[in-house]
Every structure is written in structure tokens, then in C-alpha cells.
Amino acid sequence: MSFIFNLDRVDLLTLDISGDVSESPASQPEDLYDVIGTQGDRYRDWFTRACLYLVGRSGDAPGEGGKEIVVVGTEYGNTAALLELQRAAATQGRRLSAQYFPGATSSSAAAFLSMKIGATGGNYTVNAGLLTPLTALWQALCGLRYPESSGSRLLVGDIYCAESVEDVMKETPELACESGLMHTCLTPGSEFEAQVEFDAPHDEELGSEVLIPRTYLHGPAGKAVDHYGRNGAFALSDLLRTAHRLEIGENVRMECRTLRGPCGKVTITRLAEGSSSTEGSGR
Template sequence: MFEFSLGPVTLCAPGPTNGTDDSQGLPPDWHEVIGTAGDQFRDAFTRTCLYLVLGAADASGARADGGTRTDDTVVIGTEYGNTAALARLQRYAAEKGKLLSAQYFPNATSSSASAFVNLRVGATGRSMTINAGVLTPVVVLWQALSALDRERSAVSRLLVGDVYAREAVADAQLDTPDVPCRDGVAHAYLHKGTDLTAEFDFGAAEVPHPRLMRTVCKAVAQGTDTGDAAPVAFAERNSAFATRAFLDLVHTLRPTERAVLECHAPDGRHATVTVTRHHTNSTARRSP
């Protein structure tokens, strides 16, 4: 069980980019926030992560690009991450062969978004990129809270989601052909604190779940007449939307109320996180 406080939660869903650099559907302050320096080394997923982190305010109201080095941990949960950059490198390699320039390599790693974020915000704590498939939201929360619990960091910056390259969509449709792939990344600050506790459960069913499924629900205090609220299902591939809904729900909890995020993979694996509020949170501000 982990204790923590939850800061602002934001979501960026830039529209159907298909992993390209097309600016259609991007927020109007996109270039103002992330700048264009070094843009040739950044793909759409990296830019989306930077936009969320640099544009967000922490609990004190300071912007994330203030230039001060911190012990913050950065945890990115993504199934496909920088696939667009990796695919682009492969295309360049096929075209140029031995003449391929080294400039194509800096952004073509599966964890380059994490590296760009850490360098830009001066985070010196743990840095990781996690792909746990359908279970990614729960696993990423566990890792982010572990960093706080083990005194590695006072703040964990959480980024969950995908911006789908054409190759990523094709791969996702191999095992979930009828599940939509919508671009989006959710961002949140997790702080040391005692407002909330999180409990985790991981396992595997003997009978596989019939389809990919994530559900978010609210459980009220025991002894009340209202009972548990009906769960909201998120059947799409991207974890960002279920994560945002879950963390938004956590912000609304009153003392003793619980929010539950449950993930089921088609192969039977499942993971659940239950967050309970113990105190009224007077410091965290929810972003629009």
C-alpha cells in the first residue's frame, strides 16, 4: 500500500497524426510551449510528452521548465512510444545504406521521449519507459508510487499514452482488429503525502478475458445507501483516456471513498489499483 497526494492532471489528444509531423489538430500554443530547437530529432510522441510536461504547473504553481534541477522521477507508460522514429530510421537506412547520417539516431530509441523530458526539465531521479500492454496504466502507477515510497523522489511525473504511427496501428490490429487507436497522452504529478492510499492487485485468470478492457468506477463509503457506482468501460487501445478518467475521479473523492481502475488483457492477465481518500486535498489543483 502506498501513500501519496495527487497534483494536476492533463490530457493532450492532438488528433490523428499517424505518427507524422502534420500540425493539424495541435493546440494553438504547441510551438510556443515546446519550441522548435532540435525538432528534427523529435517525433510526435516525444513532442506531445514535452508539451504536457512543459505546459503543466506543479503544486507550487511553478512551470516545469524553470531551469531548476530536481530529483523528480519520470515514468512513461506507452505501448508504441517512439515507433514513428524507429520506423523512420529503418526507412532512411534502406534508402541511404552506409551513408546514413548519425543525426537520425538520437530520436530512434524506444525510450527517447523519456530522455528528452528528463533533460528538458532537469529531472535527476529515476527515468523509465514501461510497456505492459493493456495493463500499462496500473503498472506505471505502481512504479511511480514506488519511487515516492522508497524515498527516491519527492515527485513522480507520470505520462501515459500513445501517438500512433502507421506501423503501430498495423501492429495493434493484429491482435485487436476492432479496437480503435486514438492518439492521446495523459500527464499527472504524484507527490509524497497522506491524502490518498493506493493498493494494487495483479494476477492471471485461467479463462482468458474475451477482449481488451479497462474500467473505472467509484466505490462510496461503506454503510451508505448508494452502493458502488456503475463502472465506465474503456475498450480502446490507448491507455491515456482510462488513466485520465481514473485520476480525475480520484480528485473528486471524499474521505473514505475509493476509485478503482481495472485492466483486463485478452490473454487473461489482469491488474487493479484502488485509491482511497483519507483527507480533504487542499493543495492539488485540477487542470482544465
């Protein structure tokens, strides 16, 4: 599948959360509540806060008119809010506040984002395990094919609570769980081409015997980087930031492998010099 698009700035937010996710992380942005506000914050979890913060700091999406879509790629999303709802229900019974419920579904963050920016093209929450960063990117690119599309907001990542870390360790104990979220906007244009393949064969330079489930990034020089943990935010952020630095004709590739064999990859090639913003925050 081939897509032609423009790419806006890429931002990455990391949060140092250990233990109780109801507590403020040590790395909380100083301007967090200036950006997202405090109304209803009692019932938000840190995943929703991070999503709202990244979108709030990015300003208006590029493109005018048309319909914008929101795509959130996450394995655990609003799990912390759902668990908080269950604990509150167990202790409060009929006295449980109805304000818990809007923030405690698997797609709560995407819905709140759509309302915040007035997106009229729909919102999607994508969970594809280790293929999540690739599948979410593909969904955002597909959104650009609608005739009235003005762009796709793409957010990928996880804010891990103790229960989600425990779940990850059952499947991929060798992969680190670092909380973080990336954000960018994709718009119709002609600066980049993305070739997306699912169930693709493993790359030969990695060797057919490499069975470790993880994400690999292949830069313009061809060297594979495989230090990424479970959270797809970091590999996807590096992929898109590297794409911004490409010369015309150069490409960068990301490959995602799962535990049981399915593999997907995306190759991004620069087709033309761009006028979109390349600035971004985060490491």
C-alpha cells in the same frame, strides 16, 4: 501493495493523427512550439512532442529538493521515429545524419523529458500491453518510496502511426486506437491511498464470462465504465480525475484485463482533504 501519496493536476492531450504521422495533426495545440521550442524538432516524432508539451505546460513539479523520477507508460512510444530512421537509412546510406539516433529508441521520450526538467531520480519507460496504465502508475508510486524522492512525473499514452495501428488490430481489433497522452505528478503526502493488485481475480459485477481484453473504471457509485479503447491514457486520466472529486472515504477503481487472462487493478481512496491543484486540461 499499498501506497500513500498526493496527486497534482491531471492533463490530457489528444491528437487527431490519420495517415502520415510526419504531418501536423489537425488538433495540434496553437502554442506547441512556444512551449517545446523548434531546436532539433526535425528529428522528433509526435510522441516526444506531446510529452514535452504536457510537461512544459505543467510548470514546476510540486515539492522542493530531492530527486524526481520520470515514468512514461506506452506500448508504441517512439515507434514512428524508429521507422523514420530505418527509412532514412535505406535511402541515405552513409549520408544519414547522426541526429536521427537520439530520438529513435524505445525510451527516447523519457530521456528527453528527464533532461528538460533536470530530473535526477532516473527515468523509466514501461510497456506492459493492456496493463500499461496500471504498471506505469505502480512504477510511479514505487518511486515515492525512495527516501530522497520529491515526486514522480507520470505520462501514459500512445501516438499511433499506421504500423502501430496495424499491430494493435492483430491482437485486439475490437478496441479503438485513439492517439492521446496524459500527464500528472505524484508526490509524497497523505491525501490518497492506492491499493495495487496484479493477477487479481475478475470483479464479480462484470461476470466471470467477460473475456474481452480492455480497461474498466468503477466509480464511487459502483457502475463499471468500459468504453475505453487500446490507449490507456484515457482510462487513467479518468481514474485520477475522479479521485480528485472523491469525498473522504470514497474510492474509485480501475481494472485492466489482457487477452490471455492476467488481470490487474488499482483502488484509490481519498484519506484527507487536499491542497493540491485539481485543475487540468483535456476532455
